[in-house]
Amino acid sequence: MSIEAPPRPPELVTRNGGSGRERSGRRFRRLLYGSIAVFSLLVVALIGANLTQGPQLKSAQINLNTSVERAGQRLLLQTNEPLAGVAASHITITPSAGFTASVNASSIDIQFSDILQYDTAYTVTVSDVQSISAGASSTLAYTFTTPDPTVNYLAPAADSDGTQTQDAIMSVPLSGGPAVTVYSAPHIRRFVAFATALVVNTVNDDGTDALTIVSLTGAADIPVQVAGPGIVTSLKASLSSNLFGYTFSANPSAQYPTPPDLLYAYDLTRGQDYTIPITGTDHEQLSTQNWAFVPNSTSLVAQAADHTLLLIDTVGERDGTSGATVVTTADSLNGFIPGTKTLISTSNGSYTQTDFSKVGTPSTAFTVNSEPARAPIFDSTNSVITINNPTDTPDPATVTRTTGQTTATLFTATSTMGAITAACLSPNGKYIAVTTESQQISYLNIANTNTVSTNNGQQPGWCSSN
Amino acid sequence: MRSVVEWGRSEEVALTRTLPAEPTLRDLTRSEWRWAPTVGIIAILLLLAVRLFTPPSVTAWLTDPAKDFVTLTTSVIIESLPFVILGILLSAVVQIWLPEGFLLRRLPKNPVLRRTSVSLLGVLLPVCECGNVPLTRGLIVSGLTVADSMTFLFAAPIINPITIITTYQAFGFSDGILLSRVLGGLLIANLVGWIYSQHPKPDALLTPAFQAVCAVDAHAEHGTKMQRTFISFGRESSAMMPALFVGAAVAGLIQVAVSRNLLVTLGSNPLWSVLALMALAFVVAICSNVDAFFILSFGSTFLPGGIVAFLIFGPMIDVKMLVLMRTTFTTRTLVQVSVLIAVCAASIGLAVNLVF
Numbered sequence: 001m002s003i004e005a006p007p008r009p010p011e012l013v014t015r016n017g018g019s020g021r022e023r024s025g026r027r028f029r030r031l032l033y034g035s036i037a038v039f040s041l042l043v044v045a046l047i048g049a050n051l052t053q054g055p056q057l058k059s060a061q062i063n064l065n066t067s068v069e070r071a072g073q074r075l076l077l078q079t080n081e082p083l084a085g086v087a088a089s090h091i092t093i094t095p096s097a098g099f100t101a102s103v104n105a106s107s108i109d110i111q112f113s114d115i116l117q118y119d120t121a122y123t124v125t126v127s128d129v130q131s132i133s134a135g136a137s138s139t140l141a142y143t144f145t146t147p148d149p150t151v152n153y154l155a156p157a158a159d160s161d162g163t164q165t166q167d168a169i170m171s172v173p174l175s176g177g178p179a180v181t182v183y184s185a186p187h188i189r190r191f192v193a194f195a196t197a198l199v200v201n202t203v204n205d206d207g208t209d210a211l212t213i214v215s216l217t218g219a220a221d222i223p224v225q226v227a228g229p230g231i232v233t234s235l236k237a238s239l240s241s242n243l244f245g246y247t248f249s250a251n252p253s254a255q256y257p258t259p260p261d262l263l264y265a266y267d268l269t270r271g272q273d274y275t276i277p278i279t280g281t282d283h284e285q286l287s288t289q290n291w292a293f294v295p296n297s298t299s300l301v302a303q304a305a306d307h308t309l310l311l312i313d314t315v316g317e318r319d320g321t322s323g324a325t326v327v328t329t330a331d332s333l334n335g336f337i338p339g340t341k342t343l344i345s346t347s348n349g350s351y352t353q354t355d356f357s358k359v360g361t362p363s364t365a366f367t368v369n370s371e372p373a374r375a376p377i378f379d380s381t382n383s384v385i386t387i388n389n390p391t392d393t394p395d396p397a398t399v400t401r402t403t404g405q406t407t408a409t410l411f412t413a414t415s416t417m418g419a420i421t422a423a424c425l426s427p428n429g430k431y432i433a434v435t436t437e438s439q440q441i442s443y444l445n446i447a448n449t450n451t452v453s454t455n456n457g458q459q460p461g462w463c464s465s466n
Numbered sequence: 467m468r469s470v471v472e473w474g475r476s477e478e479v480a481l482t483r484t485l486p487a488e489p490t491l492r493d494l495t496r497s498e499w500r501w502a503p504t505v506g507i508i509a510i511l512l513l514l515a516v517r518l519f520t521p522p523s524v525t526a527w528l529t530d531p532a533k534d535f536v537t538l539t540t541s542v543i544i545e546s547l548p549f550v551i552l553g554i555l556l557s558a559v560v561q562i563w564l565p566e567g568f569l570l571r572r573l574p575k576n577p578v579l580r581r582t583s584v585s586l587l588g589v590l591l592p593v594c595e596c597g598n599v600p601l602t603r604g605l606i607v608s609g610l611t612v613a614d615s616m617t618f619l620f621a622a623p624i625i626n627p628i629t630i631i632t633t634y635q636a637f638g639f640s641d642g643i644l645l646s647r648v649l650g651g652l653l654i655a656n657l658v659g660w661i662y663s664q665h666p667k668p669d670a671l672l673t674p675a676f677q678a679v680c681a682v683d684a685h686a687e688h689g690t691k692m693q694r695t696f697i698s699f700g701r702e703s704s705a706m707m708p709a710l711f712v713g714a715a716v717a718g719l720i721q722v723a724v725s726r727n728l729l730v731t732l733g734s735n736p737l738w739s740v741l742a743l744m745a746l747a748f749v750v751a752i753c754s755n756v757d758a759f760f761i762l763s764f765g766s767t768f769l770p771g772g773i774v775a776f777l778i779f780g781p782m783i784d785v786k787m788l789v790l791m792r793t794t795f796t797t798r799t800l801v802q803v804s805v806l807i808a809v810c811a812a813s814i815g816l817a818v819n820l821v822f
Binding site: 020021022025026027028032033036039040043046049050051053056058080081087130131133216 | 641657661662665666667735736737738769770790802805806809810811813816817819820822
């Protein structure tokens with residue numbers, strides 16, 4: 001296969017003496033080496049810019065929902081290059097929140113030592129951040145807003161303007177806004193609210209009670225089979241475990257005994273199911289004075305008629321695999337400290353805290369600067385919240401908070417509000433809902449005593465669930 | 467064009483009349499080609515038998531670096547071979563099966579638009595960079611200018627559909643890696659094409675051996691299309707395969723000699739991440755279809771600019787590609803192109819580090 005070179009075209013001679021091909025050759029070389037030079041200069045400029053720029057924030061991760069439920073939640077700030085250590089003094093959080101921080105390669109791990117406030121914009125600023133490879137420093141800033149939870153309450157019939165003819169369960173953001181009716185019935189005694197369902201205790205025309213699981217997602221309502229005609233005397237929920245429980249007092253009968261306040265539980269995860277009768281150590285159905293779900297568990301604590309405190313696993317009761325165990329004795333239950341599994345009870349005029357998160361559920365007696373008879377509420381900061389309704393003095397009703405020897409007033413009722421009927425902490429213990437005789441609910445931020453919002457109604461959902 | 471068609475007709479007539487002298491494909495498969503599948507199967511079985519029955523003592527004398535060299539070299543060959551064969555076949559299709567000028571007639575007359583179109587051709591071809599070398603040779607032989615063919619050669623491995631999908635699977639749209647890779651690759655390929663379109667003697671960019679190949683009109687060769695396909699396949703294979711084996715061996719040798727840990731350590735610095743990963747891309751010579759998954763395993767260590775530089779520079783220039791391209795382009799041309807692409811890729815990588 002022979003190759004013949006194509007005939008070479010005649011060289012074009014220009015006026016200045018250079019041929020067209022030579023001129024093209026020069027142009028090509030100028031273009032090639034000029035481009036290489038330009039890009040090389042660009043590389044140098046970009047190197048300079050990169051070296052004078054400190055680490056940049058690449059992404060941030062935080063579980064906002066759990067940040068307002070539990071302490072110890074983490075914010076992970078991911079930078080674009082590995083970091084030298086960051087001093088805690090270079091980290092600021094606005095509004096203030098306790099934290100610990102550590103650096104691992106290119107991420108800064110900030111762990112909040114406290115539960116965060118609802119509906120609050122937090123800004124985390126980390127100054128003087130340096131990478132391990134370059135000397136330039138930068139300031140990282142990240143802002144996130146915590147969720148604004150929905151609160152539920154009961155709005156009784158015969159509203160002030162007369163437009164509401166039925167009792168209604170209302171839903172509204174904690175920060176305020178228009179309330180939405182999620183369920184209404186002629187006579188609602190109490191309710192508990194889950195994310196996807198309500199459990200409503202209504203009163204029938206004959207005066208007996210009914211219990212209904214009302215779906216908020218459009219599914220059919222499920223009537224709960226209560227033990228004959230009678231009255232539901234308490235209704236509480238464990239939101240994290242999708243459980244609710246109630247006590248039931250059957251109408252008196254001449255043929256058989258009808259012990260009051262028999263305790264039942266119901267597992268919502270099973271859909272339409274039978275109620276779980278809770279039994280005591282004698283394997284008889286438990287007639288209880290007071291009871292509460294242990295937070296974030298399927299167990300409950302019940303105070304039997306003989307004042308013993310029993311720990312009962314509802315799942316074990318349903319399956320017949322476990323029974324009640326005696327924990328201690330108590331005259332009354334004050335409730336669990338929000339965010340913990342520590343139960344406060346009163347016995348012989350003194351307080352006892354029982355920790356259900358530890359093996360053996362150890363109980364410890366302690367004293368506070370408050371009268372046990374006034375049924376105080378304990379929050380997670382070792383403070384005691386007390387309702388004060390003066391009887392003989394013209395002083396207004398108040399809610400006070402005592403920390404050590406210091407007492408501060410959280411809420412003062414106006415003259416039109418009347419007495420304070422209830423005060424319940426939010427699930428995270430950062431807020432309190434105060435209900436007055438005038439059927440007004442005030443939601444307060446405990447940290448700054450600011451009133452976040454008010455609603456006309458009663459029975460805020462926080463009072464019946466944890 | 468007319469003469470070619472007429473020549474083709476007369477060729478077919480001539481074949482019909484002189485069957486014994488000009489064997490058909492059937493004859494070919496009956497004669498020297500009929501043993502090809504059998505030989506292939508026996509070769510594979512032989513290799514398997516060698517692998518299964520060779521005692522470990524036979525390779526005991528090999529040191530660890532020597533074993534690494536053999537493993538790395540073989541892996542590059544195994545990874546590249548299917549694409550090289552596919553590229554050679556596509557090259558034959560372009561040269562022989564497509565009517566003469568089929569591609570050229572459909573490209574825009576405007577040089578910029580034509581290069582842009584050529585650089586986007588890779589979207590249709592799931593062939594990585596090593597397969598694009600024989601295909602580019604086929605395009606040049608078919609009449610595409612050297613500059614336009616260079617545009618195709620450097621753009622196609624980056625914008626081929628498999629590369630885009632694997633890059634998306636590896637990085638999604640995070641840190642602009644996918645976008646920077648595709649746009650950066652197209653930009654550099656078109657820049658190279660534009661600069662070399664100004665070259666006064668494009669033929670001088672090619673090796674004398676390849677110039678000789680170009681001088682042969684594939685459509686003017688004797689024999690049926692299938693025969694010419696076999697001839698073209700054999701000719702391109704004999705040019706490409708030695709280059710592939712040498713390139714793979716060089717890649718294996720450099721990987722053994724250069725500490726990969728050193729490159730990884732440098733990867734967390736805004737400047738060194740770009741340079742180190744370009745060096746890594748040059749050394750590992752990994753196929754563009756899978757390089758995104760390779761670098762993903764180092765994703766937490768390397769800065770995004772370094773990753774982008776790796777993903778742009780690697781498919782265009784690496785040791786294996788240089789050896790393959792040396793079959794077509796002169797050393798001077800390859801040095802120029804390598805430097806130009808390197809500074810462009812570094813610019814894009816550093817810019818990405820600055821922005822993300």
